Amino acid sequence: MNVSKIKLARVAKNLTQQELADRIGVSRQTINLIEKDKYNPTIKLCISIAKALGKSLDELFMDEN
Amino acid sequence: MNVSKIKLARVAKNLTQQELADRIGVSRQTINLIEKDKYNPTIKLCISIAKALGKSLDELFMDEN
């Protein structure tokens, strides 16, 4: 896998995984696993991430096909 | 609550909850609960729903605020 869209958006905002996790109120591991595409977050968490990173759901989470 | 965006999009496609559930490969109850905003589906399920209904994630799942 290449670098995830979430990681790109996070780094573009100069946030560490821990900082993003804290802003959203979730553990750092959750952010890490999502960035590594290890699982399947809930929509509410996706919405929080999208808002924290200033992106749309589609930009961050919609796949290509 | 008023009628959910998902329900509107489903009805506009002339699909029953059961038909939508079958196309996505999920139980009818899951569709029902999502439409009634009783819980918090995973992003993969949201993507399946969005594709089945021909809508974007943002149209169906992004909230107002």
Next chain:
DNA sequence: ACATATAGTAATTTATATTATACAAAAAGT
């Protein structure tokens, strides 16, 4: 009014998202 299809809901079970803790690997700073 009656029958049938569709939608709403409840209880229980199973799968899995998420947390917590901990440790190792890699990156960045000095």
Next chain:
DNA sequence: ACTTTTTGTATAATATAAATTACTATATGT
């Protein structure tokens, strides 16, 4: 080279998404 920050992982525990079954309520058709 050393220290510190950040990231990647692993395991076990907890919370909750999703399935299953079943029953009731509402809508739709005749």
